[in-house]
Every structure is written in C-alpha cells, then in structure tokens.
Amino acid sequence: MDKLKQVILHVDLGNERTWVEKVKDESIRCLLGGRGIGDELLWRYLEPQADPLEPRNVLIFSTGVLQGTNAPTAGRTTILTKSPLSGFYLKTGAGGHFGAALRMAGYDHIIFHDSSSSPVYLWISREKVELRDAGELWGKGVRETNRLLQGQCAHPLEVACIGPAGENTVKYANIMLSYYHSASRGGAGAVMGSKRLKAIVVDRHRGVVRVAHPHKFREVVKLARENIYNDTMTKNLYLYGTAGDVTVFNDMHHLSSFNWRQSHVEEEAAQTLGGRSWEEAGYLKRRRGCSGCIINCHRYTAVDTGKYAGSYSGGPQLSTVGRVGPNCGIANVEAVFKFNELCDDLGLDSVSTGSSIAWLMETYEKGLITDEDLDGLKPDWGNEEAALKLIRMIAHREGIGDLLAEETKIASEKIGGESWKWAVQSKGMSPTGVEMRGAFSYALAFAVNPRGPDHLHTETMAEFGSTPEARAVIKKITGDEKYAVPDILDKRAEIVRWHEDIYAATDALGVCAFATTCAYGIDEEILAQLFQSATGFPITADCIMEAGRRMMNLERCINVREGLTRQDDTLPWRIMNEYNYDLLGVEDPIVSKEKLDMLLDQYYTLHGWDNETGRPVAGTLKKLGLEFVLRELES
Amino acid sequence: MNKYLIIDAEKCTGCNSCVLACSFYHFDLFSFAKSRIQVKKDPGKAISKPQVCIQCEEAPCISACPTNALSKDQITGAIRLDKELCIGCRACVTACPYGGVLFDEDDSLPLICDLCDGNPACIEVCQLPQAIRYEAIDVSANKKQGSGNG
Numbered sequence: 086m087d088k089l090k091q092v093i094l095h096v097d098l099g100n101e102r103t104w105v106e107k108v109k110d111e112s113i114r115c116l117l118g119g120r121g122i123g124d125e126l127l128w129r130y131l132e133p134q135a136d137p138l139e140p141r142n143v144l145i146f147s148t149g150v151l152q153g154t155n156a157p158t159a160g161r162t163t164i165l166t167k168s169p170l171s172g173f174y175l176k177t178g179a180g181g182h183f184g185a186a187l188r189m190a191g192y193d194h195i196i197f198h199d200s201s202s203s204p205v206y207l208w209i210s211r212e213k214v215e216l217r218d219a220g221e222l223w224g225k226g227v228r229e230t231n232r233l234l235q236g237q238c239a240h241p242l243e244v245a246c247i248g249p250a251g252e253n254t255v256k257y258a259n260i261m262l263s264y265y266h267s268a269s270r271g272g273a274g275a276v277m278g279s280k281r282l283k284a285i286v287v288d289r290h291r292g293v294v295r296v297a298h299p300h301k302f303r304e305v306v307k308l309a310r311e312n313i314y315n316d317t318m319t320k321n322l323y324l325y326g327t328a329g330d331v332t333v334f335n336d337m338h339h340l341s342s343f344n345w346r347q348s349h350v351e352e353e354a355a356q357t358l359g360g361r362s363w364e365e366a367g368y369l370k371r372r373r374g375c376s377g378c379i380i381n382c383h384r385y386t387a388v389d390t391g392k393y394a395g396s397y398s399g400g401p402q403l404s405t406v407g408r409v410g411p412n413c414g415i416a417n418v419e420a421v422f423k424f425n426e427l428c429d430d431l432g433l434d435s436v437s438t439g440s441s442i443a444w445l446m447e448t449y450e451k452g453l454i455t456d457e458d459l460d461g462l463k464p465d466w467g468n469e470e471a472a473l474k475l476i477r478m479i480a481h482r483e484g485i486g487d488l489l490a491e492e493t494k495i496a497s498e499k500i501g502g503e504s505w506k507w508a509v510q511s512k513g514m515s516p517t518g519v520e521m522r523g524a525f526s527y528a529l530a531f532a533v534n535p536r537g538p539d540h541l542h543t544e545t546m547a548e549f550g551s552t553p554e555a556r557a558v559i560k561k562i563t564g565d566e567k568y569a570v571p572d573i574l575d576k577r578a579e580i581v582r583w584h585e586d587i588y589a590a591t592d593a594l595g596v597c598a599f600a601t602t603c604a605y606g607i608d609e610e611i612l613a614q615l616f617q618s619a620t621g622f623p624i625t626a627d628c629i630m631e632a633g634r635r636m637m638n639l640e641r642c643i644n645v646r647e648g649l650t651r652q653d654d655t656l657p658w659r660i661m662n663e664y665n666y667d668l669l670g671v672e673d674p675i676v677s678k679e680k681l682d683m684l685l686d687q688y689y690t691l692h693g694w695d696n697e698t699g700r701p702v703a704g705t706l707k708k709l710g711l712e713f714v715l716r717e718l719e720s
Numbered sequence: 721m722n723k724y725l726i727i728d729a730e731k732c733t734g735c736n737s738c739v740l741a742c743s744f745y746h747f748d749l750f751s752f753a754k755s756r757i758q759v760k761k762d763p764g765k766a767i768s769k770p771q772v773c774i775q776c777e778e779a780p781c782i783s784a785c786p787t788n789a790l791s792k793d794q795i796t797g798a799i800r801l802d803k804e805l806c807i808g809c810r811a812c813v814t815a816c817p818y819g820g821v822l823f824d825e826d827d828s829l830p831l832i833c834d835l836c837d838g839n840p841a842c843i844e845v846c847q848l849p850q851a852i853r854y855e856a857i858d859v860s861a862n863k864k865q866g867s868g869n870g
Binding site for chain 1 (some may be wrong): 729731733734735736737740741745748749750752753754761763765766767808825826844845846847848849850
C-alpha cells in the first residue's frame with residue numbers, strides 16, 4: 086500500500102466555511118503527525134501577539150498516526166492553541182475514543198479559524214461536515230451536552246465539548262472528550278468558548294482506518310503488547326489507576342500539600358485518598374480504557390452513601406486527587422469524588438481549580454481576603470463545602486469565583502500584598518502535584534515546559550529509579566544507573582531532554598506516555614517500527630527522537646515569537662525559596678535560583694540554545710531542518 | 721471438551737481493543753462495521769458490554785438460515801459461513817438472541833465469530849481485564865442460556 090496521507094480539515098467559524106488540505110509528505114517525515122503537525126499548523130496560522138481569546142487565535146485538534154488502530158494505548162488526542170493562562174504555546178491532550186473516531190471519519194487534524202457570531206457545533210461524518218446551531222446547548226453542562234447530541238443519532242457518536250466554564254472563558258476551562266476524558270490544562274476550553282464553538286461531534290459509522298503494511302504492523306503491535314504486559318508498572322496502573330500513586334508519593338514525601346507548604350499528609354489520609362483503597366471501599370465501580378488501550382488505568386467511581394451519595398465521575402486521576410485533596414487540606418475522598426464530578430461537568434481543569442482554591446485558603450488565612458469579600462463563604466483549610474461551592478462560582482464567574490477564574494498569578498496581582506509569594510505558579514499556570522524540591526529533573530522539566538509547569542510534556546518519573554525499567558532508562562540516557570536518584574543535579578539536562586524527545590514522538594503517534602515514560606513497554610525503536618509500518622514512511626529510532634526534538638524546538642520558537650525569554654523558564658517562588666517542611670532524607674531540596682540557573686545552562690547548552698536568551702541558535706534550527714522558522718524569526 | 725468465548729461484561733473497560741483486533745485479523749483494517757465483536761456502551765454510566773457469538777449448542781442462526789449457508793465447525797464449534805450460499809437476508813442476525821451476529825453492509829454478508837481458527841485475536845488484547853476469555857468448559861447450561869453475556 087502507498088504511504089498514508091494525513092488530512093487537515095479547516096473550519097472558518099466566522100465565514101461558516103470548511104475546506105480540506107493534505108499534509109505534505111515532507112512534514113510527515115519531519116514531524117510525524119499529531120502534536121508535530123499540530124505544532125506546524127500553530128506556527129503557520131497563529132498570528133504572533135494575538136490575544137488568546139480573540140478570533141485571531143486558532144484551535145487545533147490533532148490525532149496521532151496510530152489512533153484508530155489497535156497499537157496499544159493509541160487513544161491520545163492532542164489539542165493545540167495559544168494559552169489564555171500563559172500567553173504561550175499550549176498543547177493539551179486527552180484519551181478516550183474521539184481521535185480514533187475522527188480518523189475513521191477521514192480526518193487527521195482540524196483547525197478552527199476565527200470565531201462564530203453565535204453558538205455552533207461542528208458535525209463530522211464520512212458523508213458531510215457542517216456547522217450547526219448550538220443555541221440550545223449553550224449553558225449546558227458536559228453531561229447534558231453529550232446526552233442531547235447523542236440523542237440525535239442512532240449510531241454511537243464521539244463528542245468533544247466545553248461546559249459553562251469554557252463559555253465563560255474561565256482561563257483554565259478544559260475541553261472534555263465524551264463524558265470522562267479531560268484535555269485539562271492551559272485553558273483550551275476558554276479558547277473554544279471564545280470562538281462560540283460548543284462541541285465537535287464525530288459519527289464514525291462505517292469508517293475505516295488502514296495501515297500501510299498490515300503484516301509488519303501486526304508483528305510490531307504484538308511485540309509492543311508483550312513488552313507492556315511485562316512491565317512492572319502496568320499491572321499497578323490497571324489495578325489502582327494513577328491515583329494509586331498517592332500513597333507512593335506521600336511515602337517519598339513528594340506529595341505537595343497545603344498549597345505546597347508541606348510535602349506529605351498523614352498516612353491515614355493518604356491511604357483513604359489513594360486509588361489503592363477504592364475497590365475495597367466500594368467506590369471503584371469499573372475500570373475503563375481509552376481506545377486500543379491494554380493498560381486501562383482510567384476509572385469510573387461513584388459514592389453510594391452519605392452526603393455525596395449519587396455523585397459519579399470518571400477518574401479521578403492522581404493530579405486531581407493531589408490538587409483537590411492534600412493541596413486544599415481535604416482528606417475526605419468522597420469530597421474529592423464530588424469535586425471531580427463538578428469539574429468535569431462544568432468543564433474545568435481540576436488542577437488549576439484546586440490550586441486556585443488552595444491559594445484562596447492561604448490568602449484568607451493570612452487575612453488578605455476577608456469575610457467581607459466572601460459573602461458568607463469561609464474557605465478555611467479543609468473546608469470541603471466551601472471548595473465545592475467555589476467550583477460553581479468559578480465556572481460561572483460569580484463573586485470571588487470571578488477572581489479565581491483568572492488563576493493564581495492574576496488573582497494575586499489583583500489582591501496584592503505578598504499574596505504572589507504563595508501563588509504557586511510559573512508562566513501563569515499552577516503546577517501538577519509532583520514535589521519539585523528534591524526532584525531536580527522534574528524541576529528543570531517544569532521550568533522549561535513551553536506550556537507551563539507540569540509533567541505532561543516531559544514525564545521524568547524515571548529519575549526516582551523506582552522500577553528496574555526506570556533504572557534501565559536512566560542508564561541508557563546517562564550511561565550509569567547511579568543517576569537514577571532525584572536529588573542530584575548531575576545529568577538532569579540529559580534526562581529531561583531524552584524524555585522531551587520521546588514524549589513528543591509519543592504524542593505525535595497518538596499513544597500514551599504511560600507506555601513510553603511511566604511503564605516502558607514502547608521504546609523509540611518500537612515507535613519507529615509502528616510509525617513505519619502504519620504510515621509507509623521509512624524511519625529509524627534516531628529519526629523518531631530527532632522528530633521529537635524538532636517539535637520541542639518548534640514549540641520553543643513559537644514561544645520566542647510570543648516574547649519568551651530565559652526569565653520565563655522559572656519555577657514558583659515558593660519552590661525556589663521556602664523550605665520549612667519535611668522532605669525526608671534530602672538536605673537541600675530547594676530549587677534555588679543558583680541551582681535553576683545551573684540546570685538551565687546545562688539544558689540550553691545541550692539543546693544548542695542561547696544561554697542568555699534561551700533562544701535556539703541558527704545552527705540548531707538549520708540542523709533540524711527548521712529553516713522556515715529561522716527565516717521568520719530573523720525577519 | 722470444546723473451548724468457548726466467555727464474556728464477563730462487568731470487567732469490560734470499553735477500550736474497543738477487541739473490536740479493532742477482530743477487524744484487523746479478518747480484513748487487515750480497523751473498522752467497527754467489519755468486526756465480529758461489538759461493545760455496546762452507555763458512556764454516561766461507563767457501562768460496556770461485549771457482544772459476540774458464544775457458540776450456542778443449538779444455534780438459532782443455523783436454523784433460521786433459509787439457504788443452509790451456516791454450519792458448525794466440528795473441531796472448534798464456531799459457526800461457519802458459506803459465502804456462496806448466503807443471500808444476505810439477515811435472518812441469522814434477527815434470530816440470534818444475544819446480538820452475536822452482525823452484518824457487513826459493504827459485502828452484504830453476516831459477520832459471525834469464527835474463533836480466528838482457534839486463536840481468537842480479541843483474547844490477546846484483554847489479558848488484564850479478562851472481560852473475554854477463551855476456555856474449555858463442559859457443555860454448560862449457562863452457555864446455552866447465554867448468561868455469560870451479562
């Protein structure tokens with residue numbers, strides 16, 4: 086079979102016009118698919134300095150080249166735009182079945198231009214693409230939106246939509262794929278809301294996904310599957326979900342809590358909150374899997390009794406539990422389930438929501454926000470009723486919720502005083518909950534992440550060396566297992582860059598980072614073979630990693646074009662300055678400016694980026710074949 | 721003792737790996753419309769139920785076929801289709817009480833599990849949840865009643 090083509094669907098929301106474009110073969114060779122092609126589209130179509138919430142911003146959905154196949158874990162869809170939180174590059178992703186359906190309907194990428202004058206949704210099937218009136222859906226929650234849209238068709242549909250938070254342009258509104266898969270971070274839902282695009286509906290009926298070389302593809306998939314089944318982490322992810330690691334991180338004192346003032350909570354609280362106890366406690370109703378996944382780490386949980394009886398949701402994931410539970414001082418897991426349900430239905434990133442509420446709790450404690458500002462609400466640490474009420478206020482921008490809807494950086498600028506010191510953010514975004522103090526690959530990865538501080542661009546869990554596979558990866562990168570400890574500065578740049586490369590390639594293929602950087606069933610060699618047999622484009626493992634690096638450089642250049650400098654590659658003030666808690670066995674966990682500068686110097690040098698500006702030098706871009714980027718940056 | 725596909729819907733994660741593996745095994749492509757196994761879902765409640773031929777002892781699909789195009793493989797127990805005899809009338813689809821017979825609109829032929837010649841592709845992708853198993857069991861009343869299809 087010939088090489089596989091990739092199809093871009095352009096949607097001009099302002100003029101209600103759609104057209105298709107084929108991705109050039111050269112782009113596929115260089116940037117693979119998914120996030121890579123999405124990066125290229127963002128470079129081409131995002132007008133520099135456009136406000137993220139104005140029509141000139143674009144919103145891109147990109148599927149990986151393996152989505153819709155049974156390559157294990159190929160369920161990840163990437164969404165790209167300019168973030169209203171950071172003003173920089175944003176890629177955010179989610180699992181589920183949306184990407185598989187989109188490819189079956191005949192499209193690999195969608196790019197939305199301009200904004201609609203009234204609420205619309207996009208209908209996609211093999212037969213037609215059309216914009217439809219979404220007046221009756223506007224204002225509806227994610228669940229109701231899914232129900233109403235599915236009610237229009239006898240075939241199963243896949244829906245990507247926003248909730249009220251996106252409509253109200255809450256800066257960290259998410260985009261939900263189906264009911265329970267959240268493209269959480271960075272506010273892509275606010276961009277979708279600003280475009281008055283309520284949903285995208287895909288009817289995959291009678292759709293087909295093909296691969297170029299079925300026989301070879303079958304062989305590689307079998308190998309990948311066996312590797313994943315044999316990995317140490319796989320069974321834990323299946324049995325306990327990502328939240329199973331609440332107790333693991335707590336034991337290591339890497340579970341940030343009370344707005345990052347502590348790094349662990351009482352053991353009993355961690356056990357109740359953690360996914361390992363949910364089955365026995367009756368909360369875990371079903372394990373769930375994204376398209377083609379053989380790990381199945383997702384959950385469906387429900388509360389049967391007590392004041393939260395009747396609440397149900399997908400997940401919650403480790404990051405949600407951490408930011409909502411320990412970070413707000415909440416130890417009642419049932420409140421966390423309720424929190425997760427509300428965030429998903431209203432369309433909010435639970436990480437930024439929990440972090441904003443934790444910031445409010447500390448600001449209230451320190452008296453910078455008083456009862457007069459809060460209309461009867463008392464956001465003391467651990468006050469779950471207040472936290473749950475705040476979620477609705479944030480989604481609808483009511484009262485203090487309007488302030489919190491801006492996230493902690495803007496909120497602290499408005500409140501003033503020293504509240505910026507406990508606004509735990511960088512690039513305008515709150516971090517996910519892995520404690521960076523004393524885990525220096527994470528610290529570096531969080532600081533240089535183009536979208537802001539979290540682990541979902543560069544998952545460096547291997548630095549903990551907690552499984553044989555993780556230690557083997559560190560040895561492969563650095564030459565020695567001894568570097569598989571988190572609190573040393575040596576080799577952190579190498580560890581981060583390797584994980585950047587493979588994570589980007591993983592996104593481009595549409596597989597899950599759990600198969601490449603958490604469990605290690607799929608390495609760069611298997612990625613190359615999967616890509617080659619699926620698409621028909623010959624590629625080596627080295628070229629797969631180089632494509633990942635090309636994406637990182639392109640993303641860097643998108644940010645440079647938006648004005649990013651070395652000063653933006655930083656960490657929250659608290660992470661760099663405060664240490665009055667209890668990281669076990671680590672003498673000097675703070676990521677001081679001196680340490681961060683040392684890490685950045687190593688990292689920029691390794692990348693071939695200018696040490697003063699953080700900007701890729703001309704030779705680096707030329708070597709990666711990014712001359713078209715260089716030309717524009719120099720013009 | 722014959723081996724049978726055993727479905728435990730409570731364990732199904734809804735990942736569709738079985739559906740994709742099935743169409744790929746038989747047609748070298750990935751398509752829900754060309755798979756012999758389907759997963760019926762209520763996504764809001766996260767409920768999913770695999771539906772596939774469970775090799776009834778006395779198969780209603782065989783009895784319903786007006787052209788004798790269906791028969792039972794004496795070795796595996798799977799239903800076999802003689803494409804030459806099939807007229808695409810869908811009587812077998814209607815006759816199956818378990819939703820185990822699907823229909824290929826492109827080829828106008830029924831899609832019935834053939835157990836992949838004794839090595840079902842769907843089993844390989846469901847090793848952790850084990851919502852689908854392929855096991856030797858005594859001819860059981862349970863199988864005949866299809867209770868395993870939950």
